[in-house]
Amino acid sequence: MLIEISNTPRDYAWGSSTLIAGLEGRTPSGAPEAEVWFGDHPGSPALVHDGSDRTLDAWLSEHAAAAGVPARLPYLLKLLAAGAPLSIQVHPSKDQAVAGFAREEAAGVPREAGDRNYKDDNHKPEVIVALSDTFTALAGLRDLGATRRLLATLGESDGVRALRERLDATEPADALRAAIGWVLGEADVALVEQIIEAAASAESDEFAAESKLTRTLASAYPADPGIVVALLMNLVELRRGEAIFVPAGVLHAYVGGLGVEIMAASDNVLRGGLTPKHIDVAELLTLVDFRPAAPPVLAARDAGEGVELFAPGIPDFSLAHVTGAGTVDLDGVSIALSVDGEAVVTGASGTRVALAPGRAAVLTPDESPVAIAGGEVFVAMPGK
Template sequence: MDRLSNTVRPYAWGSLTAIPELLGVEPTGEPQAEMWLGAHPGAPSHLDRGRGPEPLSAVIDAAPERELGPAAVEKFGPRLPFLLKILAAGAPLSLQVHPDLEQAEEGYADEERRGVPLDAPHRNYKDANHKPELICALTPFDGLCGFRPPHESAALLDALDVGSLKPYVDLLRARPEEAALREVLTAILTAAPAEIAATVDAAAAACERLGGDHAPYAAIARDYPGDPGVLAAMLLNFVTLQPGQALFLGAGVPHAYLHGLGVEIMANSDNVLRCGLTPKHIDVPELLRVVRFESGDPGVLRPEAGTDGEEVYATPIDEFRLSRYVLAADASPRPQLTADTPQILLCTAGTVTAGELTLRPGQSVFVPAHEKTEISGTGTLFRATVVA
């Protein structure tokens, strides 16, 4: 078992204070958006086994079966298949969607065949993998997840009394669900920039005036004035997670994180198709190929009781499995963690002992496959591993 040293990414949407408060350090004055835990080449965690700090990715590359276990290597290859994060949103992230595995493989192969550079701003597929993800709230956490029923979106837009929104309202009320959602999102994203910006500004002013259910979109518009994603956001379910609740974001589901602190875990991929709330490239045809135009409940997850006090966030994929332990000082017997696959343990509250290491909020360890670890203390510990 190895203590990890992790990188904090300073994306512009990050909170100035949430991650420093969790870590018990002074803010830097710069946004601190995500702390990455894992072996992603963009910012791998580091550990020290007596030779000085080494990237976790290099340690795994040197002996993948020893670190990951034969079952995980056979199923996912010689790499850690997930990335764990602490995510702190101080402003909305881009409205986005992720491809399924087949779409990612096709899209990546196509862009490779056409010679699109990996670092090109218009490149959609950085790799050939899908990117399902799970966000678990540590504080009240606001987000958008999946389409609302079209009649609900129509009512929300109609109440703004903005004339240029009437065609969208009519489509949402008159067309079958899939066609209505596809046609309205397409119209929003392909409208003339000056015209859609004026509509967004009028809608934002009405949202400010009305408040209530419209208040979240007024806040989004303050961060992204004139952005068509403000209108696209009104097609989606708004949800507030309470601490301990989670959302699973599967392929094709449009979503955005708006505000709050959470633990996020995802398959190790960088494939994102954006549909608003961003100055970055939006590939409308490819986006429309990937989005699932169906409404539904956002599906707030609550942890399911497992053995020895483990609480599991059930998801339908195998690249990651996230669970947590809420430990009390007098817990007996102490949980014994072992797996045929690698684990990352992350403390988010209190003081937890894992093996011989003491963890405080924001601190973490990497546990190689087949290594047994006893945990104790008073606090909350998240456990990330693999289903193999």
């Protein structure tokens, strides 16, 4: 089966008022449009255009047995449009999610409670591919030598000295754990403000982008300790078509731009700043991978003429990218999303759907291989 699906944008405050409308070729509504979900997640399941007015979760439940496919998708595909910075976040591993969810269930913490950490028992690795000319993100913790060079440009306030002291540990991971634990859990507000002010006004060719970002974050989240955490992270500027993969334990935040995002089907998010929401510092510190590393860029591999594949090597998802024309072998129930031009998607049965930018279709495995002609299309499917 090959059937068109659609959804409406979610109006989170950080959303852009123009990026999704621009992709879809319509007049902006004037409201923030942050994400469009293409999947069966109960928070916002897509609508199936088969005349029944069913949502994709209900459609899958009905057709799963007959089609021999799972009744739930292991992934969620999104358009994400950041007009303002999102919160700094980390996601648990599968084992951590299972243990944390069971612990909070046993303690009777309501699943919708604001201070609940684990909404389900799944991990939430994710990939985002830039659709705008640039997509800005924070991802992972920067090499400690570079961070020390950055701090050397910030002067000698009490706050800056206190941060440097915590970064003096011999082991980089221990130093970063101490620094982030202090910033989020112990630091006096006045010391945090001193660091932010110094970073916002610093003059450094090497770290000019970090200073500019500090000013942006300070405008959106005044005196938020997450701004100091951001100073310890890799600042990444993706070009269109480039991607990052965020596995469990990697601190990250999306700052600005339009992208296609795919993630494991989970709501488990622990925050580390740039938010008025609950931050459980102690639990956060148990999840974060404090080892400094290069930005987690995910290179696509060739998957045939006109096709590349973003495959992080996990069972939850992979993401094919078709430009112009190409054929994709499906692994399970898949979703094709058009992002540019008029694309025609044709399944093995001969069924075809024309997709304008921002429109999508669900495909069952019996439609494999699927041929795509015209435009630019992403195909989400289970991974290996």
